Amino acid sequence: MIIDAHAHVVAPPALYAYKSNLLAAGGYYRGNLGISPEAIAEAAAGNISIMDSVGTDMQLISPRPFQLMHSAKPEEVVRWWVEANNDFIAATVALHPGRFAGVAGLPTCAGSPVTDALDELDRAIEQLGFVGVLLNPDPYEGTGPSPTLGDRYWYPLWEKLVEYDAPALIHSAGCNSGRESYSAHFVTEESIAILSILQSDVFNDFPGLKLIVSHGGGSVPYQIGRWQAEALSLSLGGALDAEPFEVGLRRFWFDTVLHHPPSLELLFKTVGADRCLFGTEKPGSGSAINPETGRSFDDLRPIIEGMDTLTVAERAQVFEDNARLVFSRLAARLPARS
Amino acid sequence: MIIDAHAHVVAPPALYAYKSNLLAAGGYYRGNLGISPEAIAEAAAGNISIMDSVGTDMQLISPRPFQLMHSAKPEEVVRWWVEANNDFIAATVALHPGRFAGVAGLPTCAGSPVTDALDELDRAIEQLGFVGVLLNPDPYEGTGPSPTLGDRYWYPLWEKLVEYDAPALIHSAGCNSGRESYSAHFVTEESIAILSILQSDVFNDFPGLKLIVSHGGGSVPYQIGRWQAEALSLSLGGALDAEPFEVGLRRFWFDTVLHHPPSLELLFKTVGADRCLFGTEKPGSGSAINPETGRSFDDLRPIIEGMDTLTVAERAQVFEDNARLVFSRLAARLPARS
Amino acid sequence: MIIDAHAHVVAPPALYAYKSNLLAAGGYYRGNLGISPEAIAEAAAGNISIMDSVGTDMQLISPRPFQLMHSAKPEEVVRWWVEANNDFIAATVALHPGRFAGVAGLPTCAGSPVTDALDELDRAIEQLGFVGVLLNPDPYEGTGPSPTLGDRYWYPLWEKLVEYDAPALIHSAGCNSGRESYSAHFVTEESIAILSILQSDVFNDFPGLKLIVSHGGGSVPYQIGRWQAEALSLSLGGALDAEPFEVGLRRFWFDTVLHHPPSLELLFKTVGADRCLFGTEKPGSGSAINPETGRSFDDLRPIIEGMDTLTVAERAQVFEDNARLVFSRLAARLPARS
């Protein structure tokens, strides 16, 4: 069974027109989403045919992150929009429960306590049956001082996630800094997420916390030598008896959304296949055709299947076993591993 | 001949105490640097013994970037401090002209035109005999809207550099965002530098411009698949007939300051050894001892020498030839390639 | 012939989904609007059937103002979005040239000179054949110090409009002040527009300028006594020989978008039917059914036709003649007045 642990929902224009209306109304009214069942079914069917074409059995779908506008004001706009996304995902999952599971957006808002987002977390897990959450580590979206994930600001969320045994997929949203596209900002934020958590007590205080870092861990596996050395450097705040950086790094999970095979190999070599989950973000920013291969960049299954540096068991971990381990709420409803 | 193209000056505490005084005085007076010739000689000798211990023949030394405080105010403080650094480097080079060459800091200041820094560039090249410059792409140091290197803001600098045929080593300085250490910010800024320039006309307008990206290019070689796909994606601003991203990327030069051998291999494979310059940043943040090897992380010469994926000619490019090509003002004064 | 001088384009969700994408992309790419001809035709046909149901012969259609996001950043987002709206309107007009004419949005941006918007004005008039413009007097959308229309900031626009003999329909866009809905802000801005212009030299310097104030002139016709008195009050900056306020007020044109018959009567009595243009903004915020009449609030034709305080000639002015006078570029292409 091939589980794509990092995918986003496919939706008709009406969903995003609704976002546009929410923004224009400035929080004065919520309006109606009003997407017909037919339109939902059509979008879902389109995605299933893409999945079939690349051999994906199941997708864990979350909102399109770059559309999530966590920094929009007033906050009602964010909340209503995230709820609409989760509702749409739930409707999609309901149509194809064997092919999709939901990963929920959270209405974290720039400048507000994270506790404001927990009602929607409860709703998503308990009422909508979602199996994990999408977590934007930068609610300011490039415009302000979001507390890093190492900050105690996030502790109420960690508590909830541990309680639900639900993982978070770390994935930033938009970027309005004027210096990075949202896509480049993904990589920056994933790196900050890892580094700030490893400088904090988060994993000590929440040993059961499950965090998946998108896009193969940002820059960290590539730049690991720098962090290994600094962790051991007295003059840079390290210590000779510090936990080696590469050990701490393996407390995270990683997806495989890297569209360059040598980078994927580096990822497996550096963090271990036993910490990686198959993910493609397809259809998405990697869906262009690679002129060298004639296949889309995000068609990663054959690439991983063709890697002779992985054992059969490791491939199984990547494609399925790790996803079952991390998404325990999904595993509970799946048929047993064949 | 082994040329270390990315190294920083070794200086006694008095240099940094002077910085402290400059900041405290708030621009009201410049004071005296007042470091004795003996202290300079002692610092330089210490560095030479480090170079000898790892087999480096020559270092291209620039100021310690994280000390450069480009965002300090008033701007006189930045200018005086950069000048003091360049003066100190010049004094070091004068003591060992066969072992060191200078790479100049530039007094670019947050919120000021780049032209304010060009007098010091002239002084460094013409009077002090420096062979290149250190370029901080984020003078705001994590606190504001620095124009990216793709912005026309930087054009007067590009003109000067092309005129001098002098390269710039892209390397950010401090970081006061509260979200990244300066070290993590290096990686972020190197990535922004590459991506913003490749979305701009810089290399078209300045075909002779030589830019070296520090630390193996930030995150870009690792995340290259994402950028290859986006460049070809119509819906993401790309075009089917766009220059392939990997082609554009090779317009830059890269150093080898990656302390993780598999990452170095990925770098050579992705951008080509013919675009890489040996660099160690030693002594620096990589100087801790790797407990697995018993050698310092930044002792990169034996690692590169031991890579069987490189040809002899490629190793020569990395260790010497590319540095001669890029630093033409250095090459002009070196003995001919043996 | 019944000309509805204040109407907004009817468009499918894909237009507003495109806006959402523009915002999310942060100016990094423009993407494709990609609305099919069928979708355009369907939307236009829907609107024509509404027009038929209330007996409107022609609509002058402009973008939906509350969607125009003049205060969004970066400015490319505003520009691309306004262009997409104008393109969509042009496509609609092309399908039914006898039923629609275009009134162009302008990409005026908070904090930028009005001259930045003039290229799109030229394009709309000269290439797309539009007959007037929609003018947001508050590009900051409730968040900052937009120069009032009495300020010389706007003079380059007035020059262009006079040159083209094209009118501007004054109509604010969104409102993010947190104190007013965009709808309430319309009224505020219309009032500010009138008062600031009458305190300035605009009409002296541009006697040929044609300005239509939306929604029956905001609060001004109702509050006119206050302004009449102040204009004559020495201690409040007035003068005994000042132009009477009610005379100055008649330099503007007004639409009839007031869904309350007594208010419409006050408007005609106060500014004169010879300064009013029939307008309904239908379909729009007035399209709910009035439970007392069973007709929609914005079905204004029968109300005006039923007013015995208007002469036949006055009704003709309101329904058709004034529109021909003000929109001279439209009149030039219409069949002669029957």
Place this chain on the structure above:
Amino acid sequence: MIIDAHAHVVAPPALYAYKSNLLAAGGYYRGNLGISPEAIAEAAAGNISIMDSVGTDMQLISPRPFQLMHSAKPEEVVRWWVEANNDFIAATVALHPGRFAGVAGLPTCAGSPVTDALDELDRAIEQLGFVGVLLNPDPYEGTGPSPTLGDRYWYPLWEKLVEYDAPALIHSAGCNSGRESYSAHFVTEESIAILSILQSDVFNDFPGLKLIVSHGGGSVPYQIGRWQAEALSLSLGGALDAEPFEVGLRRFWFDTVLHHPPSLELLFKTVGADRCLFGTEKPGSGSAINPETGRSFDDLRPIIEGMDTLTVAERAQVFEDNARLVFSRLAARLPARS
């Protein structure tokens, strides 16, 4: 008996010179108001002769709103200034208790909790014998995010007012936005006050609250059709079974400070004479002579007396009965209705 429910105190220059001193002293000292009893008597006598000239029996006098500087800093300046106004009013009332009653200014301050103003409210009602308060809905005076009157920020004030059965006259103060004169801002704020309260639970939570909207309700009676339609529009946040807007509107009281007879007629027709209180704001911004009538614009008594659309009973409501109803603390000390 003719009660003018909206009038402001007439004071000698020394009162406003005191304000100037307070501002200049920056809160460092309070200084002395120091107005002689003779000067107070002279000012009061002048006002009584104006009242006599237009046939007003009693005025409810409050501070001149545009002088109240609620946004001044430090806050002591505002507090001392409001107290000085209330003291001056109390002294005026004490001289002519049959002709005047006091309506108190409140030292609400931009950025401070409304509770800071309640001590002065207590003092005014309990010690000075005032019968109502003047309420500025925008303490930031056009420069910032004043919570609208629909916000729970104001609840402590509503509680007090209900407890005292004292009405508030909604009337903004100065305006420093640079976009509106204070006079135009009055109209804007009155409109925001009505709309924000009707979108809130205020009247449900405080059914006994008595709010009088100055100047005939800003723009709302004129623009009522827009609000009636939106209240019933599903896509704009309304509901088919919502309370009709015109019903909610009648929860407010309105004064007659409209110097244009057709507007007065619209007011009576739209909100009902049973919700209107005679008010002239005389002497004030309407005191210029209307060249058409030869009388001052604010000489409203003969205009209302001459309206044949009002019944005798309605005129009595407007001139006296409603004032007795709303200002119950005044009624308690007046002779019985003759």
Place this chain on the structure above:
Amino acid sequence: MIIDAHAHVVAPPALYAYKSNLLAAGGYYRGNLGISPEAIAEAAAGNISIMDSVGTDMQLISPRPFQLMHSAKPEEVVRWWVEANNDFIAATVALHPGRFAGVAGLPTCAGSPVTDALDELDRAIEQLGFVGVLLNPDPYEGTGPSPTLGDRYWYPLWEKLVEYDAPALIHSAGCNSGRESYSAHFVTEESIAILSILQSDVFNDFPGLKLIVSHGGGSVPYQIGRWQAEALSLSLGGALDAEPFEVGLRRFWFDTVLHHPPSLELLFKTVGADRCLFGTEKPGSGSAINPETGRSFDDLRPIIEGMDTLTVAERAQVFEDNARLVFSRLAARLPARS
């Protein structure tokens, strides 16, 4: 002849009530000052009787500085207010040309070029016959980055003053920092004025510039030892051959507004009686009665007359000669020195 070189105009409350109106009107109108000739005469007569009581022959009168509100916005308010002050002073001088001469306020505004104030300077000197100006070195009034008097910002003013051979009395206005009363701010600003000018080229570039520092030079004569030492300290930006601080200090003129005799003695000893002008600021903040002497603190004439440390000639310099020297435009119209 006793000339009081530092005095402020005595005016009725109506002048300051006018200021209050200007502020309330927010620049929308100027209104009328409207002070009767009788009121002006009464105020002037009051002041002359004070002068007579302490034996002052002539006062050079300027606006009350703490009332000048240079930081008020919009700038029209400042301009109109300063003009009103100068007009009032001119009217006062016209009544008693032998007892008063005018020193003009200048409408320098926070954040605007100093050139905006030069029209009023011309008017005051050329049309109103004023003999010098009052100069506030901190137009931001404690709230922002006013350029110090050493900054080239002020050069256009220096040029004009030299051209007119008119002196400036350095005297700050209000203070809204929340940390200093305006009175304490006077002292701070006088000190900054001296120190910043002596660190600049002002006196080199404008050798004819005449600057009088109010209140005995702030803190500088008392703290002079610190500045003498620093001027000679290499490590603090000084130089062994620098102009001695006490020499530079004597380029300024000083008034005697120090109400403590030992301080006056220190002043004369430190800067020399030949650089001091008799000044009392009477009536003003020093007019309280000193319980030890039974005379007002600002009754300085007998104190100076009683100082045996001054020669007869020095006393003449202080009381008259220096004023004639500095105020050459006054001297030209005075009878010759008896």
Place this chain on the structure above:
Amino acid sequence: MIIDAHAHVVAPPALYAYKSNLLAAGGYYRGNLGISPEAIAEAAAGNISIMDSVGTDMQLISPRPFQLMHSAKPEEVVRWWVEANNDFIAATVALHPGRFAGVAGLPTCAGSPVTDALDELDRAIEQLGFVGVLLNPDPYEGTGPSPTLGDRYWYPLWEKLVEYDAPALIHSAGCNSGRESYSAHFVTEESIAILSILQSDVFNDFPGLKLIVSHGGGSVPYQIGRWQAEALSLSLGGALDAEPFEVGLRRFWFDTVLHHPPSLELLFKTVGADRCLFGTEKPGSGSAINPETGRSFDDLRPIIEGMDTLTVAERAQVFEDNARLVFSRLAARLPARS
């Protein structure tokens, strides 16, 4: 015994290089101070030889104030830096306990509660044996709204100081306003400290509080006449029965750091020798050679010894007795007064 109550520690460059590193690291790590015992001994010996050369028996040494950077961010940087200074001082005192005693820096931070600094106060007094504290009244260092010392913000510190019977030496740190050097800012802040405390209840609420004002009290003794008059002026917030200003002033202690003998005389005359402590700040900004005397400006012992206006007893108070009185924790460990 000559006790110099105002002196700063003499340290090698490494201390200030450490500050530079702290700033550069942005709070991410603390690093090591790493100054050798030899370097500490060398610096201390140098200072002792200076003390011997001017006849000082004991110095109370505190950190160099202008280096303390209370406004730096993040706050860890300030805390770590102050701790390093106190540690260095403690090490110096430990080498020469008969010649030095410690006065502690406090990590008060701009924008934080003063309670954050109390742990270090405890450590300094209880563990390091310090005898008083250095108090910066402007943690914002010229850039923001530091609460004045009269504000209740400081009460928790006053409580602690009274509890320890430890005095505070009021002395500002750096200045980044761009208008004053740190040295000029010292004077400003000392003046604000005195004036704000005397307008508050501090000495009433903390009668045992001991505050020493540096540099002879800023400007206050020189400008005292102004404050005496205002304290008695009704119109300026004073009162006829107010405590005379000169009485209140004597609740403070003053040091003698005035390098101008007439100023010293004014100080003694104005506040009384019984409130003054000998202080030189040597070596420091007064250490340049006075060309007139051939001695350094800060060599104050002979000047005071030579003043015939002081009695023998007064000189003893200044040189020793007052220091014993104020620094009771020092007195407890000194040999008895000989």
